[in-house]
Amino acid sequence: MLAIETKNLTKEFNGLIAVNNISFEVQEGEIFGLLGPNGAGKTTTIKMLATLLNPTKGEAKVWGFDILKQRDEVRSSIGIVFQEPALDNRLTGYENLDFHARLYGLDKETRKKRIEEVLNLVELKDKANVLVINYSGGMQRRLEIARGLMHYPKVLFLDEPTLGLDPQTRHRIWDYILQLNQKEKITIILTTHYMEEADYLCRRVGIIDFGKIVALNTPQNLKNILGGDVITIEAFPPKRAFEILQKLPWVKKIKEHDNFIDLTVDRGENKIPLLMEIDQKEAGFEIKSINLRKPTLEDVFLHFTGKTIRETETSQIEKNKRLRPAHHPPIR
Amino acid sequence: MKSNNLQTIYVMWLREMKRFLRAKSRVIGTLAMPFFFLIAFGFGMGRGFSFPGMPQMNYLNFLVPGIIGMTMLFNSMFAGISVLWDREFGFLKEILVAPVKRFAIVLGRIAGGITTALIQGILILIISILMGFKILNPFGIILAIIFMILIGVGFISFGIAIASMIEDTQGFSLIMQFIIFPIFLLSGAFFPVTNFPGWLRPIVLIDPLTYGVDGLRASLIGFSQFPLILDLTILLIFGLLMVALGSWLFNKTEI
Numbered sequence: 001m002l003a004i005e006t007k008n009l010t011k012e013f014n015g016l017i018a019v020n021n022i023s024f025e026v027q028e029g030e031i032f033g034l035l036g037p038n039g040a041g042k043t044t045t046i047k048m049l050a051t052l053l054n055p056t057k058g059e060a061k062v063w064g065f066d067i068l069k070q071r072d073e074v075r076s077s078i079g080i081v082f083q084e085p086a087l088d089n090r091l092t093g094y095e096n097l098d099f100h101a102r103l104y105g106l107d108k109e110t111r112k113k114r115i116e117e118v119l120n121l122v123e124l125k126d127k128a129n130v131l132v133i134n135y136s137g138g139m140q141r142r143l144e145i146a147r148g149l150m151h152y153p154k155v156l157f158l159d160e161p162t163l164g165l166d167p168q169t170r171h172r173i174w175d176y177i178l179q180l181n182q183k184e185k186i187t188i189i190l191t192t193h194y195m196e197e198a199d200y201l202c203r204r205v206g207i208i209d210f211g212k213i214v215a216l217n218t219p220q221n222l223k224n225i226l227g228g229d230v231i232t233i234e235a236f237p238p239k240r241a242f243e244i245l246q247k248l249p250w251v252k253k254i255k256e257h258d259n260f261i262d263l264t265v266d267r268g269e270n271k272i273p274l275l276m277e278i279d280q281k282e283a284g285f286e287i288k289s290i291n292l293r294k295p296t297l298e299d300v301f302l303h304f305t306g307k308t309i310r311e312t313e314t315s316q317i318e319k320n321k322r323l324r325p326a327h328h329p330p331i332r
Numbered sequence: 333m334k335s336n337n338l339q340t341i342y343v344m345w346l347r348e349m350k351r352f353l354r355a356k357s358r359v360i361g362t363l364a365m366p367f368f369f370l371i372a373f374g375f376g377m378g379r380g381f382s383f384p385g386m387p388q389m390n391y392l393n394f395l396v397p398g399i400i401g402m403t404m405l406f407n408s409m410f411a412g413i414s415v416l417w418d419r420e421f422g423f424l425k426e427i428l429v430a431p432v433k434r435f436a437i438v439l440g441r442i443a444g445g446i447t448t449a450l451i452q453g454i455l456i457l458i459i460s461i462l463m464g465f466k467i468l469n470p471f472g473i474i475l476a477i478i479f480m481i482l483i484g485v486g487f488i489s490f491g492i493a494i495a496s497m498i499e500d501t502q503g504f505s506l507i508m509q510f511i512i513f514p515i516f517l518l519s520g521a522f523f524p525v526t527n528f529p530g531w532l533r534p535i536v537l538i539d540p541l542t543y544g545v546d547g548l549r550a551s552l553i554g555f556s557q558f559p560l561i562l563d564l565t566i567l568l569i570f571g572l573l574m575v576a577l578g579s580w581l582f583n584k585t586e587i
Contacts, residue, residue, distance in 0.1 A: 075430060090351045099346075099347055102342070
């Protein structure tokens with residue numbers, strides 16, 4: 001069964017296109033990631049799927065329900081953890097969960113049982129009766145994940161689930177996400193601009209830039225598009241080394257730059273011993289250094305958009321700054 | 333479905349109660365202003381203030397229903413406008429994404445706001461009685477509570493309507509100065525509306541709180557400038573209109 005199905009989903013804000021003709025499908029039980037820089041349209045996509053924004057054009061189904069015509073059914077089927085906190089910090093953790101459970105119509109016994117379950121899952125049981133205002137950022141995020149699960153959603157949306165968290169907390173949250181997917185069999189759609197997050201968690205990743213999905217596949221296949229690992233060799237004399245190395249049957253691509261030679265190969269770690277087997281005296285060149293680099297999603301992003309995610313981010317932030325109307329006159 | 337709506341109303345009300353009972357500074361803060369008004373005007377200005385044709389009218393007795401109306405106005409508007417704070421702190425998203433009717437959310441907010449405003453209005457009434465305010469007849473209190481509820485429903489919904497239209501909390505001080513204060517000052521809370529010059533009278537007459545304060549006076553001290561039934565009818569119409577407007581605008585809210 002398809003958990004999500006979108007067709008030409010488009011959202012414009014005052015003539016600015018935030019999401020541009022996006023079409024994709026997510027299978028039941030999958031962890032699916034939308035990877036892209038800030039301002040690429042990830043959050044807008046999620047908000048449309050969660051019925052918080054109406055699309056300008058196109059259509060989408062969540063768990064088989066139309067996001068425009070069957071809003072209540074969509075809302076009952078999903079859980080969502082927003083990018084910015086959405087807790088009532090004047091209530092305790094327990095009360096936030098209880099509020100949610102009542103809003104979703106859980107009966108008294110289910111409420112009690114489920115609150116206990118989700119609090120255990122995110123290890124917040126001992127903090128249940130503390131006001132949320134006294135929680136740390138990581139605890140708030142965990143509470144939000146717990147709340148997103150309260151009503152046994154079929155599909156869970158996580159919008160930048162680890163934004164602004166320290167590395168330790170980030171890894172803990174990753175573990176929760178994997179656990180949810182495996183134990184509770186929840187389909188998870190997450191957005192992120194962290195490459196390693198998408199790589200670690202997602203079965204499939206859609207790379208999104210300027211409101212468009214530019215590539216969609218498993219992280220491994222996306223990386224494979226780049227052709228394989230890159231071994232960079234520093235050799236002397238480079239001309240001679242190039243002649244010999246290009247004849248090796250397992251070299252898929254060879255490129256010389258400066259005094260370095262780049263070899264594109266499969267499973268680079270197995271190829272380094274083969275390089276060492278070359279009789280350098282007989283071949284007439286000397287290898288000074290070898291460096292193996294596995295392609296990352298960063299390289300994939302670069303390949304499809306012609307820039308790194310960080311460059312994109314700065315230019316997007318600049319653009320947003322210029323677009324944002326000034327609320328305050330400058331102080332002189 | 334119907335029980336689900338009741339549950340939504342209840343949970344919105346419950347949340348408001350919990351927040352209210354915890355925010356001691358808020359309770360004291362909102363009670364302080366009407367209390368100071370009572371002291372300053374009731375005692376300070378009361379001496380030497382006389383009503384033409386009503387020599388027996390004591391200014392404190394005249395003032396208390398106005399101050400109760402003011403307490404209801406401020407607390408109700410704040411309760412309605414608190415949608416803005418929910419938006420600011422993100423909690424509105426949690427409410428809007430839930431599979432419940434938006435109308436039920438609005439009703440829940442009204443229920444919560446009425447309860448907290450009513451508690452404060454009644455506290456002010458008790459303080460006033462301790463200060464020497466004389467109630468004409470104990471049954472009048474029940475009628476007064478009905479007026480307080482009507483004022484509450486109207487202005488909470490009005491607050492929700494405004495909060496659904498503006499984007500951020502920065503608009504709040506504008507609302508305070510250009511909406512809440514004029515409504516309060518022109519309602520005749522401090523002096524009879526007949527004291528306003530003729531050119532201001534139309535504004536005084538479209539101010540719904542004018543009828544709220546007048547109705548409260550009628551119930552508590554037996555003095556009013558309009559017929560009781562007119563006060564009731566106008567407040568009822570105002571309340572219904574505002575509930576409809578507030579629900580409609582809140583229903584259109586996108587995040």
